[in-house]
Amino acid sequence: MTPAALTIVVLALGLAAASLVHALRLRAQLAAERRSAAVRGAEREALAREQAAASERERIHADLHDDLGARLLGLIHDAQTPQQADRARALLQDLRDVVTRSRGTPGTLADVLADIRNEATQRLAAVDIVLDWHSSEALPDPPLDHARALHLHRIVREAISNVIRHAQARHVRVRVDERAALLRLELTDDGSGAGVNAPAAGSGLRGMRERAAELAGGIDWTAGTAGGTKVLLTMPLAPVPGA
Incomplete structure (x- = not known):
């Protein structure tokens, strides 16, 4: 093979290799690119399924709220006593909790406390009980997840229920502050002091204790300094792992 032919062969092999x-x-x-397209397609399908499921949940919750909500409002309107009306209001709030929990985040501690205060004000005013609520200006405002917000809300709701149904009170005082990284919520009424001893309150008190434990906190009932009952809830401001 001549040098020229060899050169051509080498060049041809190089071109073939290239x-x-x-x-x-x-x-x-x-x-x-095909794998990437497949991944993007799978992500779009998963997102579409998630959006469809969210829309269906929203529709179910809306139907549930419209149907049961209307019935509970009817019970409130037709109630023979303020206590019966309040039971229906509490159930209506429980229903709204279910609907609200499916939408977004509950917000910060201040947001949740504002909702709790607004609900308590309405329920107590409906039975001619005056609410005096004060939150410390120095109270931290951390975000709350759904579970912690729900437990806090339900504990105060049950405490208000006990006042309305058993205490024969005219005034309720709530103080919210922070000590040693703990939220302290103190609720005191000027009633008979019978709320925590009423037979019907038993399961409610157990539920409050269980919810406080879920918050890695505690709850105590003592006699108020001027009569009535004092409820003290404490809970860590920051989530506790495993709680």
């Missing part, structure tokens, strides 16, 4: 490398790279690029 073409092969280019083809392999192109094949790998196409395969990667």
Whole structure:
């Protein structure tokens, strides 16, 4: 083979090798693009399914609220006593909790306390009980997840229920502050002091204790300094792992 022919062969082999490398790279690029497209397609399908499920949950919750909510409002309107009306109001708030929990985040501690205060004010005013609520200006305002917000809300709701149904009180005082990284919520009424001893309050008190434990906190009932009952709830401001 002449040097010229050898040169041509070498060049041809080089071109063939370069073409092969280019083809392999192109094949790998196409395969990667197909995999990426498949992943994007799967993500779009998963997102579409999630959005469809969320829409269906929203529809079910809306139907539930409209149907049961209307019935509970009817019970409130037709109640023979303020206590019966309050039971229906509490159930209506429980129903709204279920609906609200499916939407977004509950917000910060201040947001949750504002909702609790507004609900308590309405329920107590409906039975001619005056609410005096004060939150410390120095109270931290951390975000609350759904579970912690729900437990806090339900504990105060049950405490208000006990006042309305058993205490024969005219005034309720709530003080909210922070000590040693603990939220302290103190609720005192000027009633008979019979609320925590009423037979019907038993399961409610157990539920309050269980919810306080879920918050890694505690709850105590003592006699108020001027009569009535004092409820003290404490809970860590920051979530406790495992709680």
